[in-house]
Amino acid sequence: MESGKIDFIKNGPVFWVDCSDSQPCIGTAGAITWTLKATGKLFHSGLPNLGINGLELAMDAMTKIQEHFYKEFGPVDKEKEYNYSCPSTMKPTRIESSVNGLNQMYVSQLLGLLSATWRFLTD
Incomplete structure (x- = not known):
């Protein structure tokens, strides 16, 4: 702004239409975030058949x-008409896990947490 490159918009109006790729937005989507927790069973990696890997x-x-x-x-159907780049x-x-010794079921044995985003379109 100090260089004056956008002085031409000082007297407005200015319409800022933005979405994730800075293209005009002709539709919108909602987002839901959630977390999945899976608890495994800790065991020595030499006997993996006796343990349960939470991340798996x-x-x-x-x-x-x-x-x-x-x-x-x-x-x-409207996705093609509106040229959406991706569907819902x-x-x-994000993936998180407990930190165990390397000899304990693939490090991630006890707890596997997955956080996810659900983005959806409607017609």
């Missing part, structure tokens, strides 16, 4: 949840 449980559950989500909330999505955005 969480990832398997997320796969099933995503399969159901995309079946129920698939693309809508449900993606894991």
Whole structure:
């Protein structure tokens, strides 16, 4: 602003239309965030058949949840008309785990937390 590059807009009006890729927004979506917690069973990595990996449980559950989500909330007809770059999505955005010794079930044994964002479009 100090260089004067946008002085031409001082007298307005200025319309700032923004979405994630700075293109004009012709539609909008909602977002829901949520967390999935899976608790495993700690055991020595030399006997993995006696333990349960919490992160593996969480990832398997997320796969099933995503399969159901995309079946129920698939693309809508207006997406092509409005040239949306992607349909409704449900993606894991953060993975957390307990910190154990490296000899304890893949480090992530006790607890697997997945945080996810559900973004959806409506027609």
